[in-house]
Amino acid sequence: MSAVLGQGGLLTAPDDRAPYESDWRGLVSNPACAVALPKTAAQVSDIVRLCAEHGVAIVPQGGNTGLVAGAVPIAGPEQLILCLNHMNRVREIDTVANTIVAEAGLTLVELQNAAAEAGRFFPVSLGAEGSARIGGLISTNAGGMQVLSYGSMRAQVLGLEVVLADGRIWDGLTALPKDNTGYDLKQLFVGAEGTLGIITAACLRLYPAIAARASTLVGVASPEAALRLFQAARAAAGSGLTLCEYMEEDALALGAAHVAGGALPFVAPSYLLLEISTPDSAHAPSATLEAVLTQALEQGVATDAVIAQSERERLHFIATREAISEGERAEGGAVKHDISVPLGKTPEMVAAVHALVAQKYPDCRPNIFGHVGDGNLHINIRPPVGQTMADLAPRKEAITVDIEALAVSLGGSFSAEHGIGQFRLAGMEAHKSSVALDLMRSIKHALDPANLLNPGKTIPGA
Ligand SMILES: Cc1cc2nc3c(=O)[nH]c(=O)nc-3n(C[C@H](O)[C@H](O)[C@H](O)COP(=O)(O)OP(=O)(O)OC[C@H]3O[C@@H](n4cnc5c(N)ncnc54)[C@H](O)[C@@H]3O)c2cc1C
Incomplete structure (x- = not known):
């Protein structure tokens, strides 16, 4: 492999391998026999051939930002991490x-x-x-x-x-x-x-290219109000409504605490971040957005709102939303979930989660945010104040089983956008039909009969 990859293309020393062996959340860390850093498809092909000849499993890796530990080795068999980051043209x-x-x-x-x-x-x-x-x-x-x-x-x-x-x-x-x-x-x-x-x-x-954008951070009293506001914005802007993010107060506060200049402009039980954009320079999305907001405030659907007055402010709204995951990690982590439900059921899902937590895990702190326009919510459960993820570990599995089952019972999915990796295999077994799993196993066997490509991920038992 060294001969194929050239100098610096194969990392074998434990210290060199270490950054590639742990997932972004720091929950899984297993040794790889080496980390290969190919620069061309031909090199990837040679490495894969060598692995096939010697029965070595391969874990493909990109930025290793995945949230389900798909890009790091499982415990057990000999695995090579094949990191594609040097193929970046x-x-x-x-x-x-x-x-x-x-x-x-x-x-x-x-x-x-x-x-x-x-x-x-x-x-x-x-x-x-x-x-x-x-x-x-x-x-x-x-x-x-x-x-x-x-x-x-x-x-x-x-x-x-x-x-x-x-x-x-x-x-x-x-x-x-x-x-x-x-x-x-x-x-x-x-x-x-x-x-x-x-x-x-x-x-x-x-x-x-986008010619104009208008963004607003809106306070809403409830997930029902958030859904009504989303519908109004969608009706007014059509496919020009390019962003609709829902955040409960605690979630946005986590983001604001971990982004520069992040104080919240106002406090509300929940927030929607809306953006209307257009490639058409003759169109002014700000007029559409203002009309939607005026009506929402008049009807009591929105409780408060700030419109971004500059590109800097718009980017700050987005940075604050994006900082929620980072903030959550910095504040000790959470049992994470990435569910989706039919759009109209999002308020029911949020209410059901709060009821579940109040009843079964009253000391825990729900951190709820997500791409609500897609019916996709991140329902993360943080440990009680003063406790760590280690303290929460004995209840972790039960929390996940409960939340995934709630989403599925509403006609939703237990994994909307993060995938299965190592963390969602139990959900696959619990919620995928045997027919679907059989089909997946047949496809896997046809393309990778020796099960050398990312074993232990995605399909239970593979
Ligand atoms: C702060 C934060 C915010 C995030 N927000 C979102 C979000 O809003 N939406 C969302 O969908 N995700 C989100 N993610 C998850 C993550 O960023 C995505 O899953 C992303 O697609 C992973 O890209 P990566 O290059 O880091 O892949 P990796 O983590 O390296 O790999 C992910 C999976 O792809 C496989 N893989 C990697 N490269 C290849 C390849 N070349 N060929 C074959 N298989 C490969 C790996 O084996 C693994 O199974 C977020 C993550 C973080 C840390």
């Missing part, structure tokens, strides 16, 4: 077709910047965008804050280049928006968490 931008071909190790921010430099816009945006990489984002089908009008990562992928379990390279890097020639193979690898192949590059959609 933009191979091509096509401003006629509005597409970009990016390598797997490019960060999301670098991709957004490359699009902006070409006068285009890449819409996927999330709190870890400075570190999360294209390969990881595709492999988790990441969502984030603008799924509402642009869709998640899957919706951006036109083509992929993938190294298969036997080392062959599948060149599926098409930019064609229409290509009905048999199975749409790229879809298999999107959201597969590295269990079916290693993504080395992707062709992604770009969009016209």
Whole structure:
């Protein structure tokens, strides 16, 4: 492997490997036999072939910001971490077709910047965008804050280049928006968490640059009011409503405490962060936003609101929202959940969680926020004041079982955008049908018969 990768391409010393062996939350840390840092798809192919010959399992890794421990080894078998971060070139931008071909190790921010430099816009945006990489984002089908009008990562992928379990390279890097020639193979690898192949590059959609944006932070008395306000904003702005984030007071306070200049402009039981944007320079989204807010305040749907008066203020709202996860981690962590329910059931879900916590875990602190326009809520349960996650450990599993079951009972999902990794396998067993699991196992066996690609992730028992 050293010969394939050249100097510095293979890390074997424990201190060099250590940063790659623990997940972002610091909950899982298992040794890898080495960390490989390839620079080309051909090198990835050679490494995968060597691993196949010697029966060594591979854990693909990007920015290692995943929240379900999918990018770090499991306890047990010998595993190589294959980190794609040195494959980080933009191979091509096509401003006629509005597409970009990016390598797997490019960060999301670098991709957004490359699009902006070409006068285009890449819409996927999330709190870890400075570190999360294209390969990881595709492999988790990441969502984030603008799924509402642009869709998640899957919706951006036109083509992929993938190294298969036997080392062959599948060149599926098409930019064609229409290509009905048999199975749409790229879809298999999107959201597969590295269990079916290693993504080395992707062709992604770009969009016209945004000409104008208007953002507001609104106070609402309840999740019902938040839903009403979302509906009003959506009715007024249509697909121009590009962001709708819900945060309970405690959640936004955590974000505000961990972002520079973060004092909350006003206090409310819950908040909505709304943004209307347009690529059309003749259109003024601020007028639409003001009309929505005026009506919401008059009708008592909103209790208070601040409109961002500058790009700096707009970015500050977003930074505060994005800092919630970081703030939560800095304040001791939480039992995290990433559920989705049908949009109309979001108030019921929030109320049910509060009732559950009050009844069964009254000393714990719910931290609820999320992409409510997609019905996606992060329902995190923090330890009681003065206690740590270690103190909460004996109740952790029961809390997760209860919250995931609540979401599923409302017709929702126990994992909306973070994937399964190592942490959500019990949910797969509890809530996926045996037919769905059989199909997944058949696909896994067809593409990776020796189970060397990210074993112990995504599919129970794999
Ligand atoms: C502060 C914070 C905020 C976040 N906010 C959001 C959010 O709003 N929405 C959201 O969806 N997620 C969010 N996440 C989760 C995380 O950022 C995403 O899951 C992201 O897509 C992971 O990208 P990564 O490069 O870090 O992948 P990694 O964590 O390195 O890997 C994730 C998975 O993909 C696999 N993988 C990585 N690269 C490849 C590859 N090239 N080929 C095949 N498999 C690969 C790994 O094996 C692993 O299973 C957040 C995380 C943090 C820390």
